Amino acid sequence: MKKKKFWNSSRIDSLFTHIVLIAVCSVFAFPVLWLVMASFSKSGSIYDIEGFFPDTLSLASYKNLFLDTAMYDYPNWLKNTLFVAVFSSLIGTVLVILTAYTISRFEFKSRKLLMKSTLVLSMFPSFMGMTAVYLIMVNFNLINQLWSLILIYVAGAPMGYLVQKGYFDTISSTIYEAARVDGATNFKVFTKITLPLSKPIIVYTALTQFAWPWSDFILPNMLLKNKNLWTVAVGLTHLDETQFTRFAAGSVFIAVPIVVLYFALSKFLVAGVSDGAVKG
């Protein structure tokens, strides 16, 4: 019997692939690991960390983050961030799904023009209109309001409907025709047929609508003057230069919910993105 070579081409290929993947992962993982380790440093300062990682580890930064709130009220920032992200996600998801569904399923006048316009408008960076947004918010007395952030996030959300439209385009029209034959109204078709078939894209939409306000800095920094209303991103940037480990702990902690959500819903997320990408 002929003995199989241990180093055949498939093994070499696999080894090479793994080495490349590990190298690439290390590049991305190392800064995260460094930040996580720094958040456990006892001293509070980046300058006490000799070499890459701190010598003495402690939970002091996390303790300070939640208990020492006189100057930096992290729990309150977290509460504000959660409030803005959850409501932006809920309302934004409804608007995006409705927009995508309407564009995907209905033929109406100026539909193409609308699609082209939204595509062009979505290419402009969001910070371009910040001054105008600020003046509008001032005139409507919406400065220092968490709801003003939600308004802006959800108002801009339907512009990013393309992935969702792509997903709805993949649902066979025969299902809708059958429903129509059975006498279903548009609302019934949407709620009883489209939505149950669209769980992946709804989850994907909700997650993306949640992630943006969760980590956004520019808008809350512009609209929230009162420290009690700051979100985590704004608060962390205002930490004193000597509070690096508190910053690290705050950054690590803010990442936890979003990481958990992504892992828990990864099944839907992958399906949502891949199915939505079939037709753009």
Place this chain on the structure above:
Amino acid sequence: MSKRKRWISLLLATSLVMTLTGCGGEKKEEKSDEIITLRILENDTAKQEGYLDELLSSFNEAYKDKGIQAVDANMEEYSDLATNGPYGYGPDVIYQANDKLMTYAEDKHILPLTIEDFDCYEYIPEEAWDAFRIQIDGETYCCGIPVNIQEPMLFYREDRMPENWETEWDDDQNGVADFFENWNDLYAYSKYLRDTDTSPNKDSQYGFMSSFNDLYLNGQFLFSYGAYVFAENEDGTLDAQDIGMSAGNAAAGLCGLRQMAALMNEGCIDDTIKMNRYEKIANGTYFCTVSTPDTYSLFIEKLVLAYEGEGMNEAEAAEKATENLKMIELPSLMPADGDLSKDSAEMSEDDWVSTIVMGGVNGYGISSYTEHREACMEFVNFATSYEMIQKRMDMLGIAPTRSDVAEASGGVTDMIFQSLENGNIYLMPSIKAVDQIWVPTHTLLGDIAKDPFREAVGETPKYSSGQDIQTALEKVDKDIYDAIYTLK
């Protein structure tokens, strides 16, 4: 079909209405005839150390029958009154350094005040009032009430003094180490520490350390030698067209800065030392460093942490840190020719110039957008009273502008006060154009500080003579001028 359209339209409209309803304006505080609420913006240190709470509660207690109450504006300490004030989001009373307040004053964001009406008026020296004066159409207005003087100070650990300093480093035997009296000896001691550093990377002991790119902390290398920011007109106003960073013998001063940088590490080129000085003083790597008095508590905090790491309990560590950390004025003499390497013992009186540091006066201003001008004046009057300034000094370690408080406390506080009166503090100019001086000057100072490290990386030093530095300083003057006037 039309029914379906109606449903979808209804759903869309409902979501929009719900969103808009939710965004309705915050319930405005009911305007009451009885209670006037003042929003006070203090600095973070005052908040952190509990002074702001103390001030607000004392004021509210004293004025509860007069229908005035003060609250923390709860905004970022440097939030821009020019952006927030006109729209009604700014504070009523703002505490800031003179350059910042007077920038607001120039744009009429803060109110001119009748300073004679304030109880502190007669106790504050003219130099401090001048920092808040502005001339408009030939009239002089004062737009701030001075509270404390800021100047760069030297911080060091007493236990890091050389054991033999009284015999080896106190030539005049006056009980003060020579390296705290003149810059040549500070240079000499720093050099001694570097030469005797036996650590493998030669990075375990440094002498004087500073982020040399910072004009405010290192202004002595310019202003002691005749440089100025803006020339003064005969009527006392500043002429922003006459910029004098290169005036006098400023180039010689910067030659000294270059010499001193050679005894530091590359952290002196940028903000590194400014950020790590607290830890490095605490762990003994730096012998001394320069910082402002309001950072005293940060040095203490890090020293306490270091002692706790050595096994002391919190109370012991705090006590030892307070005993051990010293804050003094910068050495008062600089070499007239800028050469720090000369032996001070061989220098005569004429070989020295007095150290003139850059400083500022922090004070209260009243926003032009306040609806309660009189109440604001009551608050500022209360906050600048003897008792409150005394309390501020005790809790924050500041050097007050009130002569009576400074005299009563003596020590470093009184020394800073005297320095202001004697002209050893060059106050930051109180005009808007001052905003443009920082970037060009910081860039040059950082570049000169980099010079001693250039050869090690294969580059040619850029400032090998005083003439090179003079040329660079003249360019800084021009850059500042262009920054002020190009867009005008």
